[in-house]
Amino acid sequence: AEAMLEGLDENAVDFRPNYDGRLEEPVVLPATFPHLLANGAAGIAVGMATNIPPHNIAELVDACLHLIKTPDARDDTLLNYIPGPDFPTGGIIVDDRETIAQAYRTGRGGFRLRAKWEVEDLGRGQWQIVVTEIPYQVQKSKLIEKIAEVIQTKKVPILADVRDESAEDIRVVLEPRSKNVDPEVLMGMMFRNSDLETRFSLNMNVLIDGVTPKVCSLKEVLRAFLDFRREVLGRRSQHRMDRIDHRLEVLEGFIIAFLNLDRVIDIIRYDDDPKAALMYEDWSRPHQATIRRATDERDYVSPLLGVDTGALELVDDPEAVARGVLEESAEGGPKIPRRYAGRSEGLSDVQADAILNMRLRSLRRLEELELIRERDALMEERAGLEDLLESEELQWAKIADELKDAKKKFGKDYEHGARRTVIEEAAEIEDVPLEAMIEREPLTVVCSQMGWIRAMSGHIDLTRELKFKDGDGPRFAFHAETTDKILVFAENGRFYTLSAANLPGGRGMGEPLRLMVDLPNEAGIVTMFAYRPGERLIVASAEGNGFVVSTDEVVAQTRAGKQVLNVGDGVAKICKPVAGDHVAVVSQNRKLLVFPLAELPEMTRGKGVRLQKYNAARGKQGVLELDGGLSDVTTFDLDKGLSWAAAGDRTRTEVDMGPWIGKRASVGKLPPHGFPRDNRFTDPDV
Template sequence: MRYTEARMMPIAELDEGTVDFRANYDGTLEEPATLPARLPFLLLNGASGIAVGMATEVPPHNLREITDACIRIVENPKITDDAILACIPGPDFPGGGRLISSPESIRHAYLTGRGSLRVRATWDVEKLARGEWRIAIRELPPGVSTAHILAEIETLSNPQPKGDGKKTALTPEQQALKNTMLAQIDTVRDESGKTHAVRVVIEPKSRNQDPDTLIQFLLAHTALETNASVNLTMLDLDGKAPCAPLAHILRQWVNFRIQTVRRRSQFRLGKALARIHILEGRLRVLLDIDAVIRVIREADDPKADLMTHFALSEIQADDILEIRLRQLGRLAGIELEKELADKREIAESLNALLRDKTLLRNTIAAELADDAAKYGENLRTRIDTDTPKTSQNAAASMLDEPVTVIVSKKGWLRSRSGHNVDLNTLTFKDGDTLLAVFTARTVDHLALLDHTGRTYSIPVTQIPGGRGDGIPASSQADIQNG
């Protein structure tokens, strides 16, 4: 009450004695101790939270898949864990995306209650006029927003220097990523709105680029591909909070559902029997309404005399005294007999349900199937377990273009685009001159050897271009003293 409110949907059953109620935090109201969920909503909606000494990360799932698993448990309590997991290939996130973790990883997370799943965005390569193209991202991993993606791309394109404030130069990695971003991406914009819930458009610098190479770079360096944690810690029927396997959680919920339906049936049976008792009393006095009127008019204690004269219970006598006489007319008598027959039929079916465990389980399974048909939705998250994982070195393989690497005698490194570099235009710091010029490609590495025989490898993409003097090799490799 102090933190949130819950508005029950039609799928809830809170008014038929299905759960216990207790006093709320200040004792002024009654609140349900548990909610009599017709479906395991914790697994359907997911949950994320941190408590004292524990945390939980429950991914959301598809209603039809979870319901199918529950029906199988209801129909066969001895079903194996593997048979249950066969119904649930993986989570189903509301934002869609693609789950690219292996089946073994997903199964391990479900069997142990802990794991980490890899989720990737969904995109289309849209063809434009004159061979132009662009990438349109239409689904994002859970917890990732379009603003977050745009901020990450902006950080890569315009990084802030790292250090203690004295050094203002970018690190080699920052510079390399910046060069790659600026060489590959021309425009990024968010076109999300009423037409498209998610739409981030990325336009390349050149139509001759490879779309797959560009998207692989973004997957490696942005949240377009991220991990979704699995930590199935939740309260069980004993009030404890273990990290439980998925199959165990579903079995616990099925047991809870059986208790809920049993209590609901007992509540409905009690209501039906109470109504039958009232109707039987009304039909009993219907045969002699004149006597009822005379007793009420002449008796000092009409209630007691009605109970004695017509063999009524106290509840039946109170009902007779409270109803209007016209409710005991001939037409009302026909309606009473019809209602009494209906209530007796309901009571008989409820008694049979409470006596027969198989019938009770069949009823629960039928309700689950109805809910799945009424509330179920198609899968939003596609499971692509055959998708190759993104390499974190995607930046190094991003560009494959000609480049000239220039090394000075004092160990300063720089690069120029292309192989036709006019060496006469090169300038050096005082006391420094040209040592070597290498025609290479951006996917290559520059190898340095010191006088002790140690070898140092520097990716060419980390060597800055521009018209300056470059950077010292010692800033790119941990060269030993001397």
């Protein structure tokens, strides 16, 4: 604070009335260091804004000293002294040098600021992450709330807990879900999903001359500060010279008073107008010092004897000037008595006042040598100030000395002088696969007929009897891993994606699937299974249209899912993995058709092609309806034959499928003897 106000009482800056006009305040503060960059600034005005980060004072001073020595220095050279912002809360700036340099060259840009963290070993392979510094202007309480939200929503599933163990220092503990998690992967996800990484925008929009707004580079801001310091130096030096001149004038009067002490005492003691008498007395007469001391008022002879004292009054009277009693000074300043005009033997008004205002006990201290010594010292100081005001080189040298003093006060030896923010380039955060964030563990996914889904630990027996809500029962059950994505295919032709790690645990009845994805109430679930990259699926509608699609094309990134099969007013019916070279289609009117898989196109989205032909028939209401419709589809290897579920948990295989092979979109023939009466190849709910 003292460094910001130094010189304020020495006319270093202009003053203006405050908000109510009762007091005066400085227009700017005469800071001895570049406080605009040191402390930073932020504000929004009409049509403009500014945002400047704080910097290290010692680095700013070094840059200013270099700019004094080399006025044409470039911004890139100044960055050798100022590598970047220095935030009081520390942290790590992870931008590369060119990004930082471009921001300072143009006055616009930004800095990526990350929290500082370390891995704390807990023994036995256990560990935790401790955040010791957080980004600038991030509130710790809100940061912890945000991290807790990330845990609750499972945006970072490998993070188990967050704790605030801070005292005077920052200590935020992040607990991983598993010791096998990579700390770098965990922090990379936290930087992306929380305020452990922020961006500080740079906008050095300032009033460079106090009037005109301008977006300045680093060099322009430092140059403006140095020019301001030179102006402050000139004003302070001139103010000091004025004070010295006043003091020299007083000292000359004191020296005269010391040499003529008895006479001064007589004038003060006996004269009716001692000030005028002191000013009119001719102190240059050789016999002045030998005048006999008056013993009483009768012996005292006033220097004003015979003088019209009315003419000696120091008044501003234009009529007196006109009468010739008073005369203006040569500089057109205050008016002085005409009798004193051009006279140098008497004391000045300032000298007379100083002598009259002296305390009596101070008279004994008026020693001539001391007065002369002080006068000589002041005259020497005044000569130095004159040289300073006349020499630009001396002015910059003085400014450099002041900057060095500021560096000593606020440099490395100062309690808070060392740089706190580390600058180190960091690689961009890459998308981390879910498998890298979650410990791989077996799960059994169970979904009920009413759409309640849960994940039970381990691969349990799928034939085991499970508990469900009253009126509910099993629908889907399959083995998966915690790292798997679960694909859900619905009757509206859309695929929905769930994370197996985010599914509710198996201790309860689970949660409704429709709360996890935007699945319409009227759209039922066709199937669900674990995603396997590169696997091919055959999808088909109840109207008998379908195609082959890769599982890589059906993974959805949002709750809304991904439209794959266009069903129009109909519904999706089939979604099965491709496992063979031929397709078998059976209709509700019990017609079986087999054709090569090669006749079925592979698409990413659409209605598909006709798999089997169905004849139109007149319904009860007179509306044309399909004679049948798609019942089931499967794929198989022709040389191994077609298999289907038979009675008593048996499987029957028909090797010779030649009679049923035909062209795609044909009607087909009745299936072999013993084919299931429900016209399905397998149990649809397993």
